[in-house]
Amino acid sequence: MSLYTHIQAIYLAATAGAKMQAIDHVKVNARSGIEGDRYALGVGAYSKIEPTKVRHISLISLSGIETANDWLKAGDEPTFNGSETRRNIVLGGITATELNDLVGKQFHLGNLLLLGTELCTPCERPAQLLDRPSFMEAFEGRGGIRAEVLTSGALAIGDKLTLNNEKLHD
Numbered sequence: 001m002s003l004y005t006h007i008q009a010i011y012l013a014a015t016a017g018a019k020m021q022a023i024d025h026v027k028v029n030a031r032s033g034i035e036g037d038r039y040a041l042g043v044g045a046y047s048k049i050e051p052t053k054v055r056h057i058s059l060i061s062l063s064g065i066e067t068a069n070d071w072l073k074a075g076d077e078p079t080f081n082g083s084e085t086r087r088n089i090v091l092g093g094i095t096a097t098e099l100n101d102l103v104g105k106q107f108h109l110g111n112l113l114l115l116g117t118e119l120c121t122p123c124e125r126p127a128q129l130l131d132r133p134s135f136m137e138a139f140e141g142r143g144g145i146r147a148e149v150l151t152s153g154a155l156a157i158g159d160k161l162t163l164n165n166e167k168l169h170d
Contacts, residue, residue, distance in 0.1 A: 005098075005161040007109070008062050009082045009090040012037040017129060020083035025156035028112055030149045033057050034088055058120050059109075060087040060144030064096030068138040078132045080139075086129075087120065087144045091161060096142040102163070103145055110159030114147040 011020035012034050032040040033056030040056070062082070069079040082090040089109070091099065102116035122139035 005091055005093040007089055007155060007157050007159045007161075008092040010155060010157060011083045011088055011090075013086075014038060020086060022083060025154055027154050028057065028149050028152060030152045033149055037088065056149040057089060057114065057147050058087040058144055059089040059091055059099060059147060060085050060120070061094045061096045061099045061142070062090050062092045063094070064099070064139070064142035064144065065090070067096065068142050071138045072134060075134065077134050077138075078130075080130075080132070080135065084130060085139070085144070089155070094161065096144075099145055100141070102147075105163065106150070107161060107163045109161050110155045111151075111153045112155060113150040115150055117146050117148050120144040120146055 010023050010026055012023065012026065013020045014036060015038055018038070027035040029035060029040065034040050060082070065080065065082060065085060072079050100119060103118060104116060106113060106115050108114070120143040122136040122143040124136060
């Protein structure tokens, strides 16, 4: 694997509760987020929750998923793959802690400028949709982040994440 932080996978769902679809590239709009995704369309499960939150794009680290799955396996419980976490972007080459540290910071993902807005606190939604317990416990501190899209453009698998013109790496 590359030393540099990069997009491993991209997922979107057109409606609340729909299975996340893997795609190779996607257009992203600074006003709404990922074109065709439930939150850009205003039909996500949490779209109408008050107070409103920026839900343009969600990111999770591959290492965070792997650590959560190790925890689940130790308890003889079912694991979650990237799409089942219900996050839009899976990043390789970054730890969950390093990703969490991007909250409050601007960073580039491919040619897009993003602002990390908040941690994606694990909720029961993935566990309920798949009828698998323990998502919240396994992904505590590893649930990823939400970000606001500041510039429109496109994302593709392999695009790099940069912060202050320096690549983040393990």
